[in-house]
Amino acid sequence: MNEESRGRSGSNYKWVGKVTRRPDGVDKVTGRARYGDDMKLPGLLHAKVLRSPHAHAKILSIDTSKAAALKGVKGVVTSADIPDHPEMAPPYPPIINDLHDISRNVMAREKVLYDGHAVAAVAATTEAIAKQALKLIEVEYEVLAHVLDPIEAAKPDAPVLHEHLFTYGVDPKPEKPSNLFRTVNGGRGDVEKGFAEADVIVEREFSSEPVHQGYIEPLACVASASEDGSVELWTSTQGAFVARALCAKLLKMDIAMLRVTPSEIGGGFGGKTTIYGEPVAIRLSQMTGRPVRMVMSRSELFRASGPTLGSRSHIKIGVKRDGTVTAADVVLWHQSGAFKGSPTGRAMDTFFSSYTIENAKVTVHDVCVNRPKVAAYRAPGAPMAAYPVEMALNELAEKIGMDPIDLRAKNAVQDGGESLMGTKYGRIGLNEVLEAAKNHPHYAAPLGPNQGRGFALGYWMHGGGLSSASVNLQDDGTLSVATGNPDIGGSRSSMRAMAAEEMGIDIEAVKPIVADTGSLGYSHLTAGSRTTFATGMAVINCVREIMEKLCALAAKKWDIPGEDVRWDSGQAIAADSHDLPPLTLKELAGMATKMGGAIAGHSEINAGGAGAAFSAQLVDVEVDPETGFVKPLRYTVVQDVGRAISPDYVEGQMQGGAVQGIGWALNEEYVYGEDGRLQNNGFLDYRMPVASDVPMIDTVMIEVPNPNHPYGVRGVGEPCLVPAPAAVANAVENAIGKKMGSLPFSPPKVLKAMQRG
């Protein structure tokens, strides 16, 4: 193949950047899409889980005999049936990946550690029988004191969740176990000197509450285990390969013996990046010889699946009158839930990565508390790190009488700069994003009484990593594009667009498919905004392999040298000197199988270079002076999207991030009673924004292509959430003319702030 064929770099695209028919649209609206529990198998059993009513207790005994004897009950599982992994590994955020912890999170072993912690599970012929059986299981507990707040939990006299968990990285090893299992530090320059140079210093405290991803489809799976040791699992997951690895390792199975088919997924937002019911369903299937379905109720999801972390923070920032930030010092407390591990690294990276601050110090404490283990939630860790920084910067801007966007621009990191944690930037779109926000009509629009405008800036370093793809050319010139990434935010659409663009064919001739783990190489999670970037790169590699094979086939057919053939607009074209008419894809595809075998491309990669993206957000709110109720009036998201492969999905991502940020900022929180039990475990009491709660979210897509991707992809799903809580909170502060710190800014808190002197 002639080198000219490769690497389209222009922007004169036919499919990339165009709105096309959604590949998942029709099947989702007609109900044809198959979700987590849609696999109906003969003899299917229904599993239900008995959960702890205590926040913290020793399990003295479990008697399942009466439950097992109930007619219709086919199997009962406790931790005794889940292989133990007694060795504890160091914490790696944000995904729970220590088998010691996972085995205890999916089924409590020595202790229950939070309200809702799984204690036993039953598989029965009907869900009603399974529920009835749960009531017959007798568990003897020794209730222990519990702790919910990370700072309280870190104190030496706090109730200790894990007797064998000591603060990591302390030498010599501490004598006493501690819920504070890790403190990470970073920084540069001389903070004392920096503060001394400041004209104005702001020092404040903030907090945020755990919030749930609130995906529409609950965690749901069907497991079918064969007596020969092989297992099939259908599950609603962001990563079939990750679910497979975790289940296989936990259950001490050979990985190849477990085949995981990811279902169509009704939302994930990071919450479906680990396992909950899957290994329990597998064990129940192994014990009963029958397929087992497990679906968590909404109440179970709130009580026992990972929300994002809650945080407390202390921040101090100093600036000169000209806006130069001279020093910053932030301390953040993460509560990781009942098991160790929260996205501390992501928090560290996020604090000041949008800015060049010479003197900075950052500290994150990571603490276990008697709450469900946190899971990833869209840009894990970043919104809680951005929140105090952006709030403080807005106050500083106010104090020195500078426009808050100008303040950011003054300190903005530039192409070639580096983050506090040492990440080198390539070409980034920060300046363009700030400029667009500043010049947007929204920023100059007048405000009415009781109204306020907020601004915040967010940063996210995108993921790359392991992705695999196989693209198969059919006889008639159509393409099947198989990847291992569940399609959550439109990856089928973007794979299809890039494949069609690269090949130079009609987009409807490309069929994107999400494959199971049986026939494709390892593909990491659909998470970290990595899929269109990394898996897309694998797909492009596959298509290029096919183009090369087609050019070779044309050369063979024409009997001319391979380098005299180039691929253009879906055709093989011979060098002019040969005076040959082009061979179309369809013609070549029809010949392919007669000339050496089917034509396919395959790629297994570990993609790097996804790079950073920035999102600036403007929001107007109106506060009801009598109730403290906050109504968002207008919202604009400006974001560097690299290249919007499927712009409708990109806009959807930007809007979705903003909406979730509104929820975080104004309403969502877990309410625990004195007894450590969750009181608002349903959508009636846990208040997520619905359509009537939010205005139209305007989007401004800034395209600064990522030079490390053939189509400039950066990822778009996460930056849009990062600044959103801060932007909304800032708008509320501006509306009421008072400072607040504790998210969510729910009506009682706003009213209280307004009534403050």
Add this chain to the structure above:
Amino acid sequence: MNEESRGRSGSNYKWVGKVTRRPDGVDKVTGRARYGDDMKLPGLLHAKVLRSPHAHAKILSIDTSKAAALKGVKGVVTSADIPDHPEMAPPYPPIINDLHDISRNVMAREKVLYDGHAVAAVAATTEAIAKQALKLIEVEYEVLAHVLDPIEAAKPDAPVLHEHLFTYGVDPKPEKPSNLFRTVNGGRGDVEKGFAEADVIVEREFSSEPVHQGYIEPLACVASASEDGSVELWTSTQGAFVARALCAKLLKMDIAMLRVTPSEIGGGFGGKTTIYGEPVAIRLSQMTGRPVRMVMSRSELFRASGPTLGSRSHIKIGVKRDGTVTAADVVLWHQSGAFKGSPTGRAMDTFFSSYTIENAKVTVHDVCVNRPKVAAYRAPGAPMAAYPVEMALNELAEKIGMDPIDLRAKNAVQDGGESLMGTKYGRIGLNEVLEAAKNHPHYAAPLGPNQGRGFALGYWMHGGGLSSASVNLQDDGTLSVATGNPDIGGSRSSMRAMAAEEMGIDIEAVKPIVADTGSLGYSHLTAGSRTTFATGMAVINCVREIMEKLCALAAKKWDIPGEDVRWDSGQAIAADSHDLPPLTLKELAGMATKMGGAIAGHSEINAGGAGAAFSAQLVDVEVDPETGFVKPLRYTVVQDVGRAISPDYVEGQMQGGAVQGIGWALNEEYVYGEDGRLQNNGFLDYRMPVASDVPMIDTVMIEVPNPNHPYGVRGVGEPCLVPAPAAVANAVENAIGKKMGSLPFSPPKVLKAMQRG
């Protein structure tokens, strides 16, 4: 990778040739295996087909309005809803592959051509309603004269099935259409001269009846069509890619838009190599927007799915007293059923391919009759071609007083020889097979009264062709082996054995998977005994690619040149000079994803060189002199199996072929009434052998490895049927001391022959 790593050629195998746990065993006996209609989808409709009660009739009108109005009926299909393909293509046996014909076979258009021909189909909420609706469809027929016998059908005054079908290859084109659509001829030498040189000539006539494959699982499928044009199909098929291609082309869909998942398959024997209900189910699903299940009843299978062809033949062979065959002339009439195309080429190739005959002439006539279109049945065409030849040779041996095996050995084709049709042989195992048969204790065992021993020799030229495979190495060193071939005769077992052998790892660390059409390259049918040969070669290619990548990874890890690393017994081994301990597969697999991406191998090939195999069979029978009932007493199959990768399956294949041959020889036949309607459309009246009808079938596996395959695979499923009907028939003749010619040798016919003067 060092070249030493490649191409194991010894026979000191660890897994190849060993009996291991069946990969499909447990799931089949527990009922966990998912067959054609096991996909349960919400809103599933049940389809039933209205079938012609006439052997031959014009369709004047079809009124489906009353059926469509029945409560519960959601859709009705007639040929008007199936795209027409008015152009007729030339006949290519043995699979019906002319869209003109397929479109009319799946749904009659202008005429019905056989009893049971589909006329309309209904999809309803229950099967009972669908059946009821069929009774409300009003079809007006103009009944035409019909013809069932190929010689009758070829006569100029016979009723003509296709007004536009003329005898092919006749120049000028005949004036009148004819059911005799093709005559093929071949030969060499001078037959007249050969017969003049003969000392003894035998001239006889034979016939065989159509027989059904009788697979346990009926043809069954579930189709789900989306409004966006994509379709999913689950079906019991020998080739998901073939089913996809036929359905897509017939329905004028893009191939990539149709995803076909082959179910576990309850037998096929060639009968599931084309499509029947699939396109109708797809159309009904498209019309109703709901998934549609279609399962044919046993009666429908007999009436309307392809059996093997019926034949009539005339043979004349001459030999010298020393056993040299001097001349042979055979004329065979094939009836291809209602549409053109039967395996004439296979018949031509089979007649005399075991022998070196200097003067020979072969003719095959192919004729349409008012019976269901024939389909492939295990070694399609070969048993009917071998039957007259082997019967005549046995009579000649008798007449010249020569041992029948010696007669074959005298004329046996040798390594490097060629068939009558010009196929060059490489290394073949014919001599070894004949010698083993001659020396087998069975051949010398005494016979009692009314007992007879039969012998026959069979030949089959195996297929290669298009196969694809993907092998994925998991983190823990286990392997997923994905191929596109439904496992009918143990292909998962043989893929697993070859992958484990090649890689040098435990066989249980390899998981074979049959993939759907979405993620793998085109793979032709599991048929022609091609799968272990061709798809196995693709799997071996994949494993070698993985071994190469692992050696490269080890070299990188060790920082030594790639050529200093070889793969042996599941480990990368550095050249002695480096003094390094080996790196195990598990160690390397764990590193792989950290060093550039997941490790996988892929292969899409068009395999050639499968080569010929021979099967010699000995059978003893006892005939009841009062009833003519024949009881097989002893049966021995001697066969060149190349290399038996999974010997238990190979023995099963050899036994299965013999059992089917017993059925062909003694009992199985279609019985039509004067009205052209099938009278024995169920297993009570159509008598297949059951366990109590057959003796233990002894097997002798002769291993003469195929030099064109890394493990010497030849294929084994088909040669074992080829001589079986002749061997049994010969035994009956010897038991009663009379000649017979018309299969099956059922009790009335045997009695009649015994009573002959």
